[in-house]
Amino acid sequence: MSDLIEGRTGQWEVVIGLEVHAQVTAKAKLFSGAATAFGAEPNSQVSTVDAAFPGMLPVINRRCVEQAVKTGLGLNAQINLFSVFDRKNYFYPDLPAGYQISQYQQPVVGRGVVILDMPDGSTREIGITRLHLEQDAGKSLHDQNPTQTYVDLNRAGIGLMEIVSEPDLRSAEEAGIYLRKLRSILRYLGTCDGNMEEGSLRCDCNVSVRKPGAPFGTRCELKNLNSVRFVMQAIDIEARRQIDLIEEGGTVQQQTRLFDPNRGETRPMRSKENDHDYRYFPDPDLLPLTLDKEWVERLRAELPELPDAKKTRFIRDLGLSPEDAGVLVAERATAEYFQQVASGRDAKAAANWVMGDLFGALNKKGLGIEESPVPAERLGALIDLITDKTISGRIAKDVFAEMAETGAAPGDIVAAKGLHQVSDTGAIEAAVDAALAANPAQVAQYATSPKVLGFFVGQVMKATGGKANPALVNQLLKQKLGG
């Protein structure tokens, strides 16, 4: 599969680097004790520090630092035991202090790597440049009053982790896979809930184009994309715009642009600001952040098993294919559900039920696995009914469909509907005899065309309401047909 884009003058390569803002999961803000819950009444979660009252001093929230370090460890990144908070100065109504506290030349986390699982089963390594801690800004509300803009400072001062990637991504598809993988790692770590609709994960996309092998082109930055789908659309549209522009003899200007999903275009917002526009300097109200090496090592030791390690384990210990393992570890909740179903049972069967019937039912209902009408124990119990031959695999499909509808336990459904598999040889033999007697032509055919066995199996199953033990049916039919 080639990711190159056809242009009038030949093929082009897209180069992408992402800056992801991930809201730190923490009860309090980065430098104040105000609450961070989503959806609160405007300006109900604002301390005097967040509102930048004169003389108020920031105090670092240890929990946010811990979350950033954990994230760095989860990204296989270097943890900097010494880092610095700087003031990034700019003026905007939702930023009462006139500066954002951020980290500039000495971030808390340095280089790392994220491994992408490509659809063809291969992997790609994407470099992480850095992760730094910074404050979120407030929010301007333009739709509350016809002539005025209101400001909600609930978000002001909430801790964000800005995670910057190297320009290693080469297509919209790869960017989508990267974002999903990053989100998955954050959720496994519990350091960001990854909820893009609520703005917990926002993405700025840097896009440039070049002829393969040529030096990097000039990039444009697409601001504040809040869904994976928009990120992918925006990249494709922006790459096309740049290619058309260059092929018509123009040059790309380094710009900050906005993606308009309704019109399917990107348009200029401002010319790109330079670092010196922000007049960064170390925040004199804060000491440099120094971390204890043992504390970092303790966090490392306490990390949960992350998707890459889990995938390797599922392949190695449970015998799953890389594709199945990749699907099952992508979301922490799915992996936990699967592990519960597979525990003490055939892992491949568990995987098939989860990825087949369960995913199908959840998709149909538009539910996440956390809201599954069939809890893991009950799916496990259903598989046990097949294993102990209480029901056939065929009947189990129907039982599952009913479990998904009513939430009932599999044993109760089987009992109420009398779905127990018939393993009574006498009863099955009677049905076999009846099927043979009713279809003499097919009986005659069997000598030259053994395929008709399948026809008879179908007949017997129909006659027994699908409840006959399939192995017994096969065995009896073969005996009677072919001797």
Ligand code: ADP
């Ligand atoms: P700035 O400080 O101006 O935002 P950075 O060096 O921090 O610039 O880079 C921001 C992002 O832009 C990074 O994710 C990086 O990978 C990406 N990037 C840098 N150069 C290019 C390029 N030529 N094309 C696409 N992305 C790029």
Ligand code: MG
């Ligand atoms: Mg930057």
